[in-house]
Amino acid sequence: MDQEIWKEFPQDLFEAVVSRLPIATFFQFRTVCLKWNAFIDSDSFSRCCTELPQTIPWFYTITHENVNSGQVYDPSLKKWHHPVIPALPKKTIVLPMASAGGLVCFLDIGHRNFYVSNPLTKSFRELPATSFKVWSRVAVGMTLNGNSTSHGYxxxxxxxxxxxxxxxxxxxxxxxRGTIPSNIKLPVLLNFKSQPVAIHSTLYFMLTDPEGILSTTWSLGNGSSRSYRAHHT
Incomplete structure (x- = not known):
C-alpha cells in the first residue's frame, strides 16, 4: 500500500472495518504492526465492537485427560482453536469455573487460587487470596460491569x-464477604453438575439436597441490598 495515500485514512472508519472481521482473522492482523496490535486495548475499538450485533458465543472446553489444556470452538466458522495460556500452573489441576466477555475464570483446586484469563489474547491475572478456604465444590459466577471488559468485572x-x-x-x-442467611439449609451440597449461571448481579445454581435452585444476589454498587431465595422442585 502507498503510505502517502493510506496515512490519512480515518481511524474511526478503520476500526469500524476491523471490528467486523472474524476473530481469527483479526488476530492474524495484529501481527502486521504495533499499531494494529494495540487495537485490542483501545477504548474506541472496544466501543466499536460493543455496538455490533451480538455474535454467537464461543465455547471453552476441556477433557478429563488434560484439564489444563483447553480448546475453543467457534460455531460461526465451525472451527476449533487450541490456545495456550503459559501462566497457568502446570503441576496442579486448574478448572474453568465461569466466563464473561471472553474472559475465563479458573480455580486451582490444589492451592485454592482463582485466575482470570482471556485464552485468545493470553492475558492472565492471578486474583488475590480469599478470606475463606475455597474448596473444589463451590459455585462460581462472573459478570461484566458494562458492555465490555474495559468497564471491569x-x-x-x-x-x-x-x-x-x-x-x-x-x-x-x-x-x-459474608455468609448466606440462616433460612437456607446448610451445608449447601454442590458438585460439578451444579451448573452455576450468572445473570447481571444474580448467581443461580443447582442444589442436590434438597433438590432445587438457589439464587444469590449480590450488590454491584454501593448501598445495594442483597437477597437470597431458595426455590425447591
Whole structure:
C-alpha cells in the first residue's frame, strides 16, 4: 500500500472495518504492526465492537485427560482453536469455573487460587487470596460491569457452608464477604453438575439436597441490598 495515500485514512472508519472481521482473522492482523496490535486495548475499538450485533458465543472446553489444556470452538466458522495460556500452573489441576466477555475464570483446586484469563489474547491475572478456604465444590459466577471488559468485572463464589465473596477487578480485591442467611439449609451440597449461571448481579445454581435452585444476589454498587431465595422442585 502507498503510505502517502493510506496515512490519512480515518481511524474511526478503520476500526469500524476491523471490528467486523472474524476473530481469527483479526488476530492474524495484529501481527502486521504495533499499531494494529494495540487495537485490542483501545477504548474506541472496544466501543466499536460493543455496538455490533451480538455474535454467537464461543465455547471453552476441556477433557478429563488434560484439564489444563483447553480448546475453543467457534460455531460461526465451525472451527476449533487450541490456545495456550503459559501462566497457568502446570503441576496442579486448574478448572474453568465461569466466563464473561471472553474472559475465563479458573480455580486451582490444589492451592485454592482463582485466575482470570482471556485464552485468545493470553492475558492472565492471578486474583488475590480469599478470606475463606475455597474448596473444589463451590459455585462460581462472573459478570461484566458494562458492555465490555474495559468497564471491569466481578467474580462471586459461594461455598458449601454458605460463605461467599465478591471480587472487583477495578479495585483488584475481594470487596464483599459474608455468609448466606440462616433460612437456607446448610451445608449447601454442590458438585460439578451444579451448573452455576450468572445473570447481571444474580448467581443461580443447582442444589442436590434438597433438590432445587438457589439464587444469590449480590450488590454491584454501593448501598445495594442483597437477597437470597431458595426455590425447591
Amino acid at each position: 466481578k467474580v462471586l463464589w459461594v461455598g458449601c457452608e454458605g460463605e461467599y465473596e465478591v471480587y472487583d477487578s477495578l479495585r483488584n480485591m475481594w470487596t464483599k
